[in-house]
Amino acid sequence: MSRLPIRLEKSVYIAASASAAGKNEKEGPLGDCFDLTSDDDRFGQDTWEKAESEMQRLALDAALGKAGYGQDSLDAVFAGDLLNQCVASNYGLMSFGIPFFGLYGACSTAAESLILASLLCGAGAKRCAAVTSSHFCSAERQFRFPLEYGGQRTPTAQWTVTAAGAFVLTDDREDVRTDASVKAIPRIAAVMPGIVTDRGIDDLSNMGAAMAPAAADTLTRYFSAGADPGEFDLIVTGDLGREGAEILRDLIASTGRDIRRNHVDCGLLIYDCDGTDRHAGGSGCGCSAAVMASNILSNVRAGVLKRVLFVGTGALMSPLTVNQKGTIPGIAHLCDITGEVTK
Amino acid sequence: MNTDNKTYKKYAAGRAKKSPILKNCASAFASGGAICAAGHGLRRLFIYAGLSDDNAGMLTSSALILIAVLLTGFGVFDTVAKHTGAGTLVPITGFANAVASSAIDSRTEGLVPGIGAKIFTVAGPVLVWGISAGAVWGIVYFLVGAVFMKGGT
Amino acid sequence: MEYLRAFTVGGALCVLAQILIDKTRMSPGRILVIYVVAGVALGAVGLYGPLVEFAGGGATVPLTGFGWLISEGVRKAVDAEGAVGILKGGVSAAAGGITAALFFGAVASLVFRSKPKR
Numbered sequence: 001m002s003r004l005p006i007r008l009e010k011s012v013y014i015a016a017s018a019s020a021a022g023k024n025e026k027e028g029p030l031g032d033c034f035d036l037t038s039d040d041d042r043f044g045q046d047t048w049e050k051a052e053s054e055m056q057r058l059a060l061d062a063a064l065g066k067a068g069y070g071q072d073s074l075d076a077v078f079a080g081d082l083l084n085q086c087v088a089s090n091y092g093l094m095s096f097g098i099p100f101f102g103l104y105g106a107c108s109t110a111a112e113s114l115i116l117a118s119l120l121c122g123a124g125a126k127r128c129a130a131v132t133s134s135h136f137c138s139a140e141r142q143f144r145f146p147l148e149y150g151g152q153r154t155p156t157a158q159w160t161v162t163a164a165g166a167f168v169l170t171d172d173r174e175d176v177r178t179d180a181s182v183k184a185i186p187r188i189a190a191v192m193p194g195i196v197t198d199r200g201i202d203d204l205s206n207m208g209a210a211m212a213p214a215a216a217d218t219l220t221r222y223f224s225a226g227a228d229p230g231e232f233d234l235i236v237t238g239d240l241g242r243e244g245a246e247i248l249r250d251l252i253a254s255t256g257r258d259i260r261r262n263h264v265d266c267g268l269l270i271y272d273c274d275g276t277d278r279h280a281g282g283s284g285c286g287c288s289a290a291v292m293a294s295n296i297l298s299n300v301r302a303g304v305l306k307r308v309l310f311v312g313t314g315a316l317m318s319p320l321t322v323n324q325k326g327t328i329p330g331i332a333h334l335c336d337i338t339g340e341v342t343k
Numbered sequence: 344m345n346t347d348n349k350t351y352k353k354y355a356a357g358r359a360k361k362s363p364i365l366k367n368c369a370s371a372f373a374s375g376g377a378i379c380a381a382g383h384g385l386r387r388l389f390i391y392a393g394l395s396d397d398n399a400g401m402l403t404s405s406a407l408i409l410i411a412v413l414l415t416g417f418g419v420f421d422t423v424a425k426h427t428g429a430g431t432l433v434p435i436t437g438f439a440n441a442v443a444s445s446a447i448d449s450r451t452e453g454l455v456p457g458i459g460a461k462i463f464t465v466a467g468p469v470l471v472w473g474i475s476a477g478a479v480w481g482i483v484y485f486l487v488g489a490v491f492m493k494g495g496t
Numbered sequence: 497m498e499y500l501r502a503f504t505v506g507g508a509l510c511v512l513a514q515i516l517i518d519k520t521r522m523s524p525g526r527i528l529v530i531y532v533v534a535g536v537a538l539g540a541v542g543l544y545g546p547l548v549e550f551a552g553g554g555a556t557v558p559l560t561g562f563g564w565l566i567s568e569g570v571r572k573a574v575d576a577e578g579a580v581g582i583l584k585g586g587v588s589a590a591a592g593g594i595t596a597a598l599f600f601g602a603v604a605s606l607v608f609r610s611k612p613k614r
Binding site for chain 2: 046148154156199
Binding site for chain 3: 361362364367368371372373374375376377378379380381382383384385386400401402403404405407408409412413415416417418421428429430432433434435437438439441442443445446447448449450458462465466468469470472473474476477478480481482483484485488
């Protein structure tokens, strides 16, 4: 049946991951985890769109460096961002000359690209990459208001994260560079593509509520196929924020399962939200990409986290559908990541 | 929680943290009132300087617009406005901020498709519907006047 | 005393908009449009004029005052020139504010650069 998880027949490993982030993110609780940061969020570029592209380039470049892979050795890269026509990815990764797939899954793109890259790696490709980004300044002006516009945000509103994350995958365990600090190699064991779920939410400043049912659907399907929430050290959702995270825990609890103990949300990890303008937390596909690529996977490599369920969440509306009084559909893609202990 | 969409929407809206409306209203009142009182003072000043009522009013608006545009450019307006809310939005300063912020943000797209077109993103609707409402009023006023003149004299 | 009147009336108009923002999730752009059109309508029925007399800047500085200016302009132009005034009066009366906003905004966009929010 098509709605079951896809278990990877051939093992696929995350050889390396890297992240780039802006100033607000650098000053957040995970600030020290990011590989590259820019104090003016411009990364040396003259437009915000180019700055976002540059973040992607830097992140992939750093990930390739860590893995010790030449750019010519990659079979494909799956990449996405929030901008119209995925321009941040198109322009940012052009210089690598790697066969390219551009994706749009809103904020779920980090998980979406990771799923597709792992499937291609398991299906004959040797090395693939997944890269995603979001930039507050380019997203804000596309989805909401100009940057200098004087508006008020509601307490449920989320803050688009300025960050990019890159993952480099391989189908060969011997192909993963390790040293003494690496206690485990992250392996993608199973994936579960999400289904577009619309529960009628139309409040653009409460996207957590729009995405939570999609995350609940994907997780419930995954648990029903034979996994217990307790098996995982961490269940990491992408960017549900405070509202969405609490709704998700409620929705899962109503199915008789409990994720309260081990659920975290990247949108809440990346900022210290209390008393700041971040309100309900971070959002954007750079949010989960950067948090996974830095903090979470480092902990898997260090052996602290043995099994992690990554659920990338996305809200699939556009400014146009919002103007036409459309509702906000959500989606959530899942990756089951296991740390395979090194000898 | 396999409820229907209506129930879910209600549940989500019900649990969502509400905006601090009393605090927002208090700061909107204070800031908006202050801007209006300042505008009133400016108008007095222009009249004192010998300008006609109409021109004094026009220059008052223009001066407030200039101040708001400068504060927008220096990145001060939005940091103040997140506290003042409608207090800076409703006075002519909010209109000026909408115009200037749209223009500044779209500069990278060029003079014509960027600044020229996008300057109207928020200001355009105000002009279109304000001027159109004025035209409708003009038609009504003219017709009423025409009927009244015929019938009355 | 007149400053207190300006402060109170202007502040009250802002509070009304703040309630609309917080209670109805109406976008700021929509509120500005409603205020301008309301100003035209109130000016047309003759209610806004007395408020301007009473509150001065408290009534002219908010965007309803901009609408009132348009309605007054139209009325005067129709009185003076008949039907052609329908097309001329509104924008003529509001010309200064519109030009100031567009001109200053355009110049500002050439001088300033957009900045990230912190």
